[in-house]
Amino acid sequence: MEVFALTRIIYGLVDMQSFFASCEVASRPEYAKREELDSETDPLLAVAGDPERRSGIVLAATATAKQRGVTTAMTLGEALRLVPDLVVVRPQMGFYLHVSTCIQAIVQQYFPLQEQFSIDESFFAFPYPSVLFPDPVGAAQNLRQKIWDMFKIRCRIGLADNKWLAKMANKLAKSNPDGIVWLQKEDISRRIHPLPVEEMWGVRKRAKVLRETFHCDTIGDVASVPVGSLKQQFGVWGDVIWRWANGQDHSPINPNSTEAPHKGYSHRTTLPRDFDTKADIAVVMLELLDEVCYRVRRAGQKGRRVGLALTYGGFSGGFYRAKTLDFCSNQPVDLYPVLLSLLDKWWHGEPVRAVSISLDMLQKSESIQLSLIEDRGKRDVLARTIDDIHDTYGETSLFRAVSLTNAGQLLDRSQKIGGHSKGDM
Template sequence: MKGGRRTVLLADMNAFYASIEQMLCPDLRGKPVIVCGDPARRHGIVLAASYEAKACGVETAMSVSQAKEVCPSARLIPPRMATYVQMSVRIVHLLKEYSPLVEPFSIDEAFVELTGCETLFGDGKTAARTIQRRIHDETGIHCSIGVGPNKLLAKMAAGWEKPRGLTVWTNADVPRKLWPLPVAKLFGVGRRMEHHFHRMGIRTIGDLAHTDPDLLHHRFGVIGRVLFESAHGRDPSPVDPCSLDGSKSIGHQFTLPRDYEREPEIRLVLRELAEEVAGRARKTGYTGKTVSLTLKGTAFDSLHRSLTMPEPSNIGRALFQTAMRLLHRHWNYRPIRLVGITLSNLKPDHGTQLNLFQPIDKERRLADAVDAIRDKYGTRSIFLAQSLSDASVFSDRAGKIGGHHR
């Protein structure tokens, strides 16, 4: 692939969660379907909408109440995350029949490096059409596929035509197709970066492509130069089938069932979060030094602060105590609707450094025992006595995937 032309494909499953529900339940086909959280538990946002619902104006991340206003006839379906994950794994396995280089990008997207496979499956468009047909025939799910000379252009092409689109972009298409798009459409440009670009008079991807790269680097650092290259359709990054193997951080957050204003209530949630994150770190074989606390208020104002511990840990108590220090330093005592803890600065867990003044070895053996009990009998088999109180979110979240029912 060095110096040669590449063929990269991005397969994007259309309205993935809603499409699976329609595939599993024929009565839902052709009807507006909304997969959403539980409004009673403050998880009431749209996770996915069928194209029939989107035609009425329903959008992902819209509140359920708003969605029902614009599409009163929509069927509301609670998510079944385990089913969606199983379908995602099945599709990735299908893609691996066409190349060993398949990189899951999200639960409903995956990159495929087809370079060198042309003699087996034809050019990019021919292979993409075969893959598109097979995914539908074998799973009942429609997808849009973008084909390009790199991951960036394949990703942009996949979003060009939905649903069931198949779009091929080359470097020659960049001025005509990429540059007229709003700068927010460029992969890697979030809402905050869009705001910065607008203040600089950069409205389109073409504007960004014609901005002095030294100015962008001075203003935004490395990311400025990366986005300049992206605006020209250049992306050297490989399709990495191991991209998800190494975790950079392990985190968890709860949307609270009501606004929490009292420290004892928030303290309990932080304790439960710390135990959850620590347990996941142990399960994946990592320990970490940096704890980050995320708080979101009722006006959706966010606070994110981090603190590095003296020694790496994957014990709930250590993470909890660090999170409490961050809470005491930075919380303004206003009501909170979301709480999150993240453990980063990770390294493989090769054992416990003993401490003469703290019972670390005893705590690790206790944590291992709790893990073993939960592995055998389930998450709810053993938990903190405090989690029986009304402020707890443990009982509602235990056994779910991403906060949603399996």
């Protein structure tokens, strides 16, 4: 038997292409006779909020629809103006979660050291060279074909020497005919460094600062900035950005990533129409805060910083503001007045289309902040009792009367997963 010396670990990232749309296409009999894996012949189809009302945004679109100009987060009305014959379907989040679970199990069968990264992405790692994995690209091809054979869903796979480079390789695989890119050390200067700084995965809005403050046009420019200068601008993130730009990442594969403790909790909802009164926006804020506080209490935690984010009509513009308190809480009665003060200070009457509430700077809720005015112990007992009722009978078994007003979104959201229709479970 041939013995290989363990010289390195190869990291991979598998990403399902247009996952929600691919699930819809694969599940519909009228599209059953599609061509093979590497033949892009999917129908013009998009998953969006409410096809009957022609409202909401595009959550996913097939490759053929994208070629016609349809993009994720585009309003459905705009997508239909671009492609009048676009087939639009409602999201079925329960179905997508089920398919995701099955695909994640397949990835783990091929690569036991695996970490789910999102509903449609998964990291994995394997030793190379080894008896089981003598050919990294061949192993990726086998996985890609298996997912297609079982689910009729296409995927891209990036391979590299660490997780960050695997993510960048996956992005490069979008333009590769076979959907696989193996990025090796000697490829960093040739294939990564010439990319625009905005293509640097993970930096998000920091890319604008890198371009404007440090005059970095490319990822290679970022790699040349002294790490001390980046740390002075971004704090600990400066060191991370410098290492990424130089092709370094020490992040391990975490098979239990979905069980990791939360650093913060948030809840967001997209409204069915623009809200333009404080009273209506405040109703939604309170509903979301109730959900966030419930999750924080169930985790046995409290938070010190509460945040409010509004997205304006047309999904353009908005703000996020937060306030750090001098006490920790997981009770809406403590946090709601703070959120209202943020709304009063930062909202100037613009139409609002989405609202998000967050609570972070968490700590364990083992202690009680005493008060001379109210019995907070009894208040906590009441909150736990309401939580138990929700756990047993559902969140609509007991709720605030304001949720019955025209502004209330609770009853509608209770029929959804992640803000979208559950579909058939």
